[in-house]
Amino acid sequence: MVFALIFVYKKQKQMNEYWQEELETMKRSDLEKLQVERLKKTVELAMNSPFYSQVFKERKITPESIKSLEDLQRFPFTLKEDLRSHYPFGMASVPLEKVVRLHSSSGTTGNPTVVLHTQKDLDEWANQVARCMYMVGVRNTDVFQNTSGYGMFTGGLGFQYGAEKLGCLTVPAAAGNSRRQIKFIMDFGTTAIHAIPSYATRLAEVFAEMGMDPSKDTKLKTMFIGAEPHSEEQRQRIEKLFGVKAYNSFGMSEMNGPGVAFECKEQNGLHIWEDYVIVEIIDPVTLEPVKEGEIGEMVLTTINREAMPLFRYRTHDLTCFIPGDCPCGRTHRRIARIKGRSDDMMIVKGVNIFPIQIEKILMNFKELGNNFLITIETIDNNDEMLVEVELSDKVRVDDYSLLQKLTKEISRQLKDEILLTPHVKLVERGTLPQSEGKAVRVKDLRKNH
Amino acid sequence: MKINQISVFLENKFGRLNEVLTILNKENIKVVAATVADTSEYGILRLLTTDQQHAVSALKANKVSANLSEVIAISMEPGINSFSSTVALFTKAGIDIEYMYCFSLDKKSVLVLRTNNIEAAYDVIRRNTLNYLKEEDLINL
Numbered sequence: 229m230v231f232a233l234i235f236v237y238k239k240q241k242q243m244n245e246y247w248q249e250e251l252e253t254m255k256r257s258d259l260e261k262l263q264v265e266r267l268k269k270t271v272e273l274a275m276n277s278p279f280y281s282q283v284f285k286e287r288k289i290t291p292e293s294i295k296s297l298e299d300l301q302r303f304p305f306t307l308k309e310d311l312r313s314h315y316p317f318g319m320a321s322v323p324l325e326k327v328v329r330l331h332s333s334s335g336t337t338g339n340p341t342v343v344l345h346t347q348k349d350l351d352e353w354a355n356q357v358a359r360c361m362y363m364v365g366v367r368n369t370d371v372f373q374n375t376s377g378y379g380m381f382t383g384g385l386g387f388q389y390g391a392e393k394l395g396c397l398t399v400p401a402a403a404g405n406s407r408r409q410i411k412f413i414m415d416f417g418t419t420a421i422h423a424i425p426s427y428a429t430r431l432a433e434v435f436a437e438m439g440m441d442p443s444k445d446t447k448l449k450t451m452f453i454g455a456e457p458h459s460e461e462q463r464q465r466i467e468k469l470f471g472v473k474a475y476n477s478f479g480m481s482e483m484n485g486p487g488v489a490f491e492c493k494e495q496n497g498l499h500i501w502e503d504y505v506i507v508e509i510i511d512p513v514t515l516e517p518v519k520e521g522e523i524g525e526m527v528l529t530t531i532n533r534e535a536m537p538l539f540r541y542r543t544h545d546l547t548c549f550i551p552g553d554c555p556c557g558r559t560h561r562r563i564a565r566i567k568g569r570s571d572d573m574m575i576v577k578g579v580n581i582f583p584i585q586i587e588k589i590l591m592n593f594k595e596l597g598n599n600f601l602i603t604i605e606t607i608d609n610n611d612e613m614l615v616e617v618e619l620s621d622k623v624r625v626d627d628y629s630l631l632q633k634l635t636k637e638i639s640r641q642l643k644d645e646i647l648l649t650p651h652v653k654l655v656e657r658g659t660l661p662q663s664e665g666k667a668v669r670v671k672d673l674r675k676n677h
Numbered sequence: 678m679k680i681n682q683i684s685v686f687l688e689n690k691f692g693r694l695n696e697v698l699t700i701l702n703k704e705n706i707k708v709v710a711a712t713v714a715d716t717s718e719y720g721i722l723r724l725l726t727t728d729q730q731h732a733v734s735a736l737k738a739n740k741v742s743a744n745l746s747e748v749i750a751i752s753m754e755p756g757i758n759s760f761s762s763t764v765a766l767f768t769k770a771g772i773d774i775e776y777m778y779c780f781s782l783d784k785k786s787v788l789v790l791r792t793n794n795i796e797a798a799y800d801v802i803r804r805n806t807l808n809y810l811k812e813e814d815l816i817n818l
Binding site for chain 1: 682684685686687688714716718719721723737740741742743744746776791
C-alpha cells in the first residue's frame with residue numbers, strides 16, 4: 229500500500245514537472261506571508277551574529293517588529309566590504325560547531341569573503357539546485373557533467389550536490405582539459421552539462437579540432453550556462469553548436485552559489501526562488517527602488533539560511549523584473565538575464581557602457597567569430613574605444629570591399645547601441661585572448677583607471 | 678577555364694607573412710604567384726600554388742583565415758602592347774575587373790583577374806581565342 233502510494237506520487241511528480249509543486253506554484257499572497265514569516269525567523273537568528281546584532285540594535289530591529297515586507301526598508305544595505313571587514317567569522321549567526329562548510333571568494337581586491345553553511349544550509353542549497361535542474365527536464369536518468377572549478381568555487385560543489393540530490397549520475401569533471409572533458413562526454417554518454425559560456429564556446433572549438441560535431445556525435449540535450457553575463461545571441465550560438473537547449477543559470481557565492489535564479493523551459497527570464505530570498509531592484513546611484521520593469525541593481529535578502537544570513541545584500545548585478553505570469557505556472561518572479569555589473573560599467577566620453585551591449589551587437593554578425601576585446605585608451609586627451617573582433621572562418625576574405633563594408637556596418641550598429649563610434653578592427657581567428665575561465669573582454673588603459 | 682586562387686586574411690603584424698609561407702613550405706607546396714593588398718590594419722594575401730586544395734586545408738588547419746576564390750589566368754604572348762590589348766578586350770565587353778595581377782612564366786606573361794561576371798569573361802576568352810591556364814597547369818610548374 230505504501231509502495232503503491234509512493235509510486236503514484238512519483239508518477240504524478242514526473243507528469244506535472246515540478247520538483248516542489250506547492251512551493252513553486254504558491255499563490256503570491258501566500259508566498260509573501262511565507263517570506264514575512266521566514267524574515268522574522270532569520271532576524272531572530274541573525275541577532276547572534278556579531279555584525280547584525282550591532283546593526284539591529286542601532287536600527288531597533290527585532291523579530292516582533294517585522295509585520296510586513298515593507299519593514300525590510302528599515303534595514304541598511306549589506307555590502308561586500310562588510311563581509312570583508314568581518315572576515316572570517318564575524319557574520320556567523322550560529323556557533324561554529326554547527327558550521328560544516330565554508331566557501332571563500334578570491335581576495336584579489338582586499339580580504340576575501342567567506343560564506344558559512346550548516347548542514348541544513350547545504351541541504352537547502354542542494355534542493356535549490358535540484359529544483360532548477362528539474363525545472364528544465366533533467367531527471368534521475370540523466371548523466372550530468374560539471375565543468376566548473378571545484379574547491380572554493382561554488383559552481384563545483386553547488387551543482388554536484390544539487391545533481392546528486394536530483395539523482396543524476398554526476399560527473400565531477402571540474403574545469404579545463406577540454407580533450408578529457410570530451411572523452412567523458414563520449415564515454416559516459418553525458419546528457420546534461422554545466423559550463424561557463426566562454427568555455428562552452430571553447431569546448432565546441434576543441435570538438436571541431438578533433439573532427440567531431442557535438443550536435444551530432446554526443447547525447448547532450450541540456451546545458452546550464454552561467455557565472456558570466458552573456459547575451460541571447462551567444463546562447464543561441466551555443467545551442468546551435470551543441471544541438472542542446474541552453475538555460476541561463478544565475479548564482480553568486482554570497483547567495484550560496486548556483487541555484488538562486490534559473491530559466492525554466494520558456495527561456496524567458498530566470499525564476500528567482502522567493503522562498504529563499506527577498507528580491508529588490510534599486511537604482512545604484514540613488515539607492516531608491518526602480519519602477520517596475522526598469523533596470524537596476526539587484527538586492528537580495530536570504531530568508532532560508534542559518535549560518536550566515538544576509539539582509540539587503542547589494543549584488544552589483546544589473547537586471548530587471550519581467551512583468552506578467554510565466555506560462556510554466558511558477559509564481560516566483562522572473563528576472564531578466566544579468567545585464568552586467570554596476571561596477572563593470574565603463575564610462576567612455578561620459579557615456580555609460582556595459583560590455584554586454586557590445587557583445588549583443590557583435591553576435592548578430594555571422595561573419596564574426598566568438599571572441600572580441602574592447603580596449604579603452606587615452607589618445608590626445610580623448611577616450612578612444614577600440615573593438616577588436618575575430619572573423620569567422622565562413623567569411624570570404626578575398627573581398628576587400630566586403631570586409632570594409634562589414635567594418636563600417638559593425639561601427640554603425642555599435643554607435644546606435646552605445647552612442648559613440650568605436651574603432652572596429654577585424655582580426656584573425658585565434659588571436660584574441662581566450663581563457664578557459666571567465667573571458668577577458670575589456671582592457672582599460674586609461675591613466676586614471 | 679577558371680582556377681582557384683587562395684585568399685588569406687593577414688593581420689598587420691611583424692612576421693605574419695613569413696609564418697603563413699612557412700606553413701606552405703613545410704607541406705612542400707610551391708608558391709607560383711603572390712600579391713598582397715594592404716590596408717592600415719590588415720592585408721589580403723592572394724596566392725597561386727602548385728596545389729591549391731592542399732594549401733588551403735593546410736592553412737585552415739593552422740587557424741589561418743583562408744579560402745578559395747575563382748579567378749581567370751590568361752597567358753599572353755610577349756609583346757609591348759599585349760597587356761593593354763588584353764585588358765582592352767574585357768573593357769570593351771563591359772566587364773568590371775575587381776582586381777588583377779601579372780606574373781611571368783618562361784617567356785610568357787600571365788594575367789590573373791577577378792571579375793564578378795565570370796561567364797561574360799569566358800565569352801571574351803572564347804571569342805578572341807585567348808590562351809588561359811587550367812588548374813592542372815599550375816601543378817606542373
